[in-house]
Amino acid sequence: MLKQKKGVNRFAAAAAASRQPIYVENSLNSEYPTRLNFYLKPPPAEITIEELELFALDRLQVLKAIENAALRNKRGADFNRDIDQVLEKHLPLKSNLSRSPNLFEERRKDHISHFILRLAYCRSEESRAWFLRQECLLFKHRFEQETLEDKKAFLASLNLNWKVLTSKEKERIQEQLEQCSTWLAVKHQTTTRTFVQNETFFEVDFEKVPDLLSRRHVYVTRGKAYIPITEQISLVMEEFRNRLSQALEATAKALPRMEEDDRLKPILLNVEKQYMGKTYGDTDESTGTVKAADVNTLVEKYAPLCMQHLNQALHRDHHLRHGGRMQYGLFLKAIGLSIDEALVFWRTLFSNITDDKFQKEYAYNIRHNYGLEGKRVSYAPYSCMKIIQGNPPSTGDHHGCPFKHFSQTNLEARLHKNGISQQHISEITNLVRDRHYQVACTRYFEVTHPEHTDKVEVIEHPNQYYEMSRNLQAS
Known part of the structure; x- marks a missing residue:
């Protein structure tokens, strides 16, 4: 629900007044148990008009920084350093280990800002492609920094139904798995046989891992691909990309009805064409x-x-x-x-x-x-x-x-x-x-x-x- 006047978030107010000291914590656990989010559900609670625009512009700063870093071919530590700096300034999202009192508000802002930009950038195929590309890079950055425990909890909540190979199934294709795992064995400083024996493998439809296929880093047979758990990020990213792509197309179809709200339409138009740099219009x-x-x-x-x-x-x-x-x-x-x-x-x-x-x-x-x-x-x-x-x-x-x-x-x-x-x-x-x-x-x-x-x-x-x-x- 949109509110015209700026208001105080009900969760923050409750916590500040100490009338319900565990309310925010319970809401955090039920709505945002980890900082990872596939954004499958609309944001909860009421949202003020001021929050809509401010949150969207902050997230846009992050996505622009991600685009610039990626197009400048920044990788690894350089990429992470640049993105962490802009995230800390505009869209902080701490892990559960931080015990920060602001976890709920940070995750609420992340949730809302994603949906507003999804609305703003769903109009054209080009805008959707730009938004999808930056959001995938942002999610990948966050996923790689998340703790193993929170990764497992998040993936379990998605019910992805990835089949785990049994020992007998793995033995049956041991040789083929070894041939495709040479680069990983080198990376982990072990032999291919030892790596395959100690690794967990998933069986998924081959179209779920196009990036691994393009690099020939996965064994494929009869339409199935066998993915080591160390390459789980490829599976997760493809799920995220596919779901967000479908959501953007659905949003584009629904947008005309949403823009009947005269308060929302100017915000979306402003955000879509927003320029974050110097305006060059302040001089006389x-x-x-x-x-x-x-x-x-x-x-x-x-x-x-x-x-x-x-x-x-x-x-x-x-x-x-x-x-x-x-x-x-x-x-x-x-x-x-x-x-x-x-x-x-x-x-x-x-x-x-x-x-x-x-x-x-x-x-x-x-x-x-x-x-x-x-x-x-x-x-x-x-x-x-x-x-x-x-x-x-x-x-x-x-x-x-x-x-x-x-x-x-x-x-x-x-x-x-x-x-x-x-x-x-x-x-x-x-x-x-x-x-x-x-x-x-x-x-x-x-x-x-x-x-x-x-x-x-x-x-x-x-x-x-x-x-x-x-x-x-x-x-």
Whole structure:
């Protein structure tokens, strides 16, 4: 149930007042016996509107950090260290061994935040795939850090019905199991025979362990795969992935009914397109330092590919449609183009129309973006996420993200024109093919700025790209 006004959680209030000192503990044991969760049931109790958005944004910070770490090929201790830091800040989830008094609230927040992001990211296949990928990595990180006792308790609660091989069944396929267990025997510093004899094996349908199959680390016969208990994580992850994937599709079908609640819909739309970095909209553009005559040079030298494309289309056609004017105009505003210079810039480039037509059809919207008309709200420039997930360009449009909206042929031609080597073009287009559009843009920045020796975080905003490029010149 949603509550409009911010309220106090009934479990926390009861504990604080000490009227029912074991109430929270009982609720913890019944609802969240471990910190692992397949999120099969909706969150319990009442949830305030404030909690919905705050919890969702905190979890989104975690998922973004996971994406960045994974795309930067961080592994093992480096990956765990980065994720643990962001989890501790935004979504702490301590184990039962900690005896923390906040266990229930932490697990409640984890539960609620997952469901809100599930609602926010179920609209499109691409959003579902992104959410599924990050949630799987988060669950895997938590599962690997959980105690053996809590792992067993959690898996027992799922009733997965994995068949355990008996000694006679294991003896019958001993030779085949040994052949597939060489790498594990080496890892455990023992012989293959000793490893197989001492190991517990599960029999499952082979499609449950695609990752082990791809690495040829499992014995398969007659549609069954035989998995050592040390590789249990593969089974658990596939169960988690399949169940969450089905839940996302079911949520997408139910979403239209849920959005009839006017309180929920704006929160979901806001979370889905949320950008966590610098807004580039907090400065006073009226004192901007960029002149209209300098825009072309600055954009071609420092701006990302999306803004270069808009700039070149504007100079070629002497016009941009609404989507392009919004995306490009707000970008220019944030790099320091004042309202007076903006009016000069757009009037100069829109050279095929009369002054009267420009004043009637375009000047108002330019002033509106600077907060001088209408609601007098000074609008912030678009983030990469907003550009990628916004309305795609149609015929005659030039807005959008080249890495998402260009065809592969057009993108390759543009990269080649900009002097990118074939090796780097292949690398960038492979990222695009895997839908890592922002990472592709980041790689493009690295390739075109070889003097940048520091680690480049994944670019999330066109003005971030511009700012980093300008700073290189100043350094």
